[in-house]
Amino acid sequence: MRGEGTVVRKLLLFWLLLPIPCWGGAVRVTPQPLDQGGVGWVEVRAEREVRGEFLKRSLPFFRTAEETWRALIGVDLALPPGSYPLKVETEGKRVTLFVRVKKTPFGLQKITLPRHMVELRGKVLERVRREKRILREIFSRIRSEPLWRGSFLLPLKGTVTTPFGVRRIINGRYRSFHSGVDIAAREGSPILATNDGMVILAQKLYLEGNTVIIDHGLGLYSIYLHLAEVFVRKGDKVKRGERIGLVGATGRVTGPHLHWGIKLLGQRVDPMALIELSKGLGR
Structure with missing residues (x-):
């Protein structure tokens, strides 16, 4: 049987x-x-x-x-x-x-942060909620044509310190899954656009720090957080491999690194999986 x-x-x-x-x-x-x-x-x-x-x-x-x-x-x-x-x-x-x-096995990460970085109140909480609404509205848009060309590339040469999907326990309490890939590198290292697209957001957010979001079309977005400097503006068209900023430690972080994320039709997906898939995707 x-x-x-x-x-x-x-x-x-x-x-x-x-x-x-x-x-x-x-x-x-x-x-x-x-x-x-x-x-x-x-x-x-x-x-x-x-x-x-x-x-x-x-x-x-x-x-x-x-x-x-x-x-x-x-x-x-x-x-x-x-x-x-x-x-x-x-x-x-x-x-x-x-x-x-x-079912996919994700790791577990325990982090200790200052209380004020975790327990948000008053005007700070209002700001974070307002910024989350802005992000949700951005990711709800679907451009009808693809803007990317060829395969997607890793935006930074460095060490992956926190992989995608890790379950995070902050100050002893479960908070969330890690929705991107953290890549550590020397502060000031260049960050590249993973593929062609249009900059849909380039501004400083409370938790995310200096942030760049690129629209690649068809509901596909790449996200770059905690930058020291940003070289692009909203509305700019960027090319695969173009420098869009520098590694920094802005926002809620404990050291310089790039948090790189991908949103596809509102879903939080693994950036490394997109790189692998795109090798045979073409345009």
């Missing part, structure tokens, strides 16, 4: 990885399953424009070749493991398939 169960599971995985035929074409999701905080792409073979929906949000597709459309998908690091419906529509036909999300 135990052997039969193993065979059934292998067959199920085999069928999940096959492209789903529809309207004379196919839908393929890669990779499967996705990690929590993972990034993948959906490829559809179709002549006409493709529409989609995943995690109750519209999925913007872009044409990569004749009769080939792609869309990036991401799952938040806190999304429970399971199977989630992906709906695709084109040429008057619809298909629903399921994206599997597997």
